[in-house]
Amino acid sequence: MHRLAATPVPGLSPAQHGEGPTWDADRGELLWVDISAGQVRRAAIGADGSLTETGVHRGGDTVGAVVPAADGGWLLAADGGFTHLAADGTARVLITLAGEGGSEADGGTRMNDAACDPAGRFLAGTMAFDERPGAGALYRLDLDGTVTTVLDDLTVSNGIGWSPDGGTVYLADSGPGVVHAFDYDLGSGAFGDGRVLLRFEGDDGVADGLTVDDEGCLWIALWGGGQVRRWSPDGELLAVVEVPGVAQTSSCAFAGPGRDLLVVSTSAQGLDDAARAAQPDAGRLFSARPGGTGPPAAPYRGPLQGLRQQG
Numbered sequence: 001m002h003r004l005a006a007t008p009v010p011g012l013s014p015a016q017h018g019e020g021p022t023w024d025a026d027r028g029e030l031l032w033v034d035i036s037a038g039q040v041r042r043a044a045i046g047a048d049g050s051l052t053e054t055g056v057h058r059g060g061d062t063v064g065a066v067v068p069a070a071d072g073g074w075l076l077a078a079d080g081g082f083t084h085l086a087a088d089g090t091a092r093v094l095i096t097l098a099g100e101g102g103s104e105a106d107g108g109t110r111m112n113d114a115a116c117d118p119a120g121r122f123l124a125g126t127m128a129f130d131e132r133p134g135a136g137a138l139y140r141l142d143l144d145g146t147v148t149t150v151l152d153d154l155t156v157s158n159g160i161g162w163s164p165d166g167g168t169v170y171l172a173d174s175g176p177g178v179v180h181a182f183d184y185d186l187g188s189g190a191f192g193d194g195r196v197l198l199r200f201e202g203d204d205g206v207a208d209g210l211t212v213d214d215e216g217c218l219w220i221a222l223w224g225g226g227q228v229r230r231w232s233p234d235g236e237l238l239a240v241v242e243v244p245g246v247a248q249t250s251s252c253a254f255a256g257p258g259r260d261l262l263v264v265s266t267s268a269q270g271l272d273d274a275a276r277a278a279q280p281d282a283g284r285l286f287s288a289r290p291g292g293t294g295p296p297a298a299p300y301r302g303p304l305q306g307l308r309q310q311g
Contacts, residue, residue, distance in 0.1 A: 002239035006228070006264050006286035009051050012043065014283030017269040020113060020209060021285065023255035024068045025296035029054060030255045031074070032265055032285070033063045040066045040074065040085060045256040049287055057089045065114035065124065068299040075300040077111035077124040082141060084304045095147065095307040097126075097139060104129035109136070113158045113209055113251070118166045119143070120301025121189045123150065125157020125171075133175055140189050145303040148310050150191055159210030159220065159251060163233065164295075170197065170218060172207035179207045179220065181233075197235050209251020209265070213294040221249040221264060228252050228264055230290070241290055246282045254294025262288050 015034035022031040030043045042055040060078035069075045076083040080101020082094045102108020114124030128135035136154035141147050155175020166186035172179045177200040183192030200206045205225025218231045226247045230239035243249045248267040255263045268282035
């Protein structure tokens with residue numbers, strides 16, 4: 001089994017709750033979010049793996065995920081629905097989903113991790129601020145602007161990714177600590193038969209964000225575990241990337257001109273003063289070159305107005 005360590009990316013300020021690194025190949029930029037700050041952050045990546053921040057935009061009170069949109073802007077899973085972020089940094093709410101939203105004080109929910117399938121549909125999950133079981137769901141924004149509930153009774157709907165042929169979709173639910181694998185119909189966006197591919201318990205942490213590399217293997221960030229691990233599609237552990245000095249590894253993606261730089265987001269969310277002092281790099285991006293490559297983010301290819309929710 002291959003083991004290596006990631007290193008902190010210099011020159012970038014840490015996020016409070018860093019999440020969701022995403023490679024926007026058309027712009028040649030890394031995207032990621034600071035969930036609790038409601039920010040979308042952007043950076044250029046040099047051939048040597050260095051990152052230079054190119055923009056920070058406010059997307060809402062909370063922003064769970066960002067993907068490129070076909071119009072040159074970005075689509076966000078923000079607050080309790082979907083928001084468009086224009087190239088000039090203007091944020092416009094497209095839809096607030098029924099049953100989602102609110103605040104931590106009133107027991108509300110927020111958007112969490114999200115990604116586009118290879119056809120350009122946007123799939124985005126939710127969670128309750130208090131992480132109560134069963135309060136999360138997974139939604140699909142189709143290419144005609146219709147929003148459909150795909151799964152409910154989730155707890156923390158988290159990392160999502162597709163096999164290279166588009167026939168399998170992987171979804172992490174961090175509440176029970178599982179990663180599901182579902183048959184996927186790329187023509188319709190429908191989920192088929194599912195199974196639990198991985199379970200996490202004990203000191204390993206739980207599955208958070210994930211990416212699928214060009215060979216079809218899963219790279220999963222372990223929240224509480226300070227690692228990213230690579231598994232085969234059959235669930236065999238193949239590699240471990242240590243993220244030293246930080247427990248809350250939140251997500252990962254392959255990025256850069258060669259799509260061979262693994263970028264790992266981390267978080268300081270919920271750390272008390274003592275834990276924060278012991279983990280000064282919490283919230284920073286880390287990177288490593290573990291071998292192999294991953295695909296760029298698929299952009300959202302549907303409409304940016306007139307969205308409607310079924311049911």
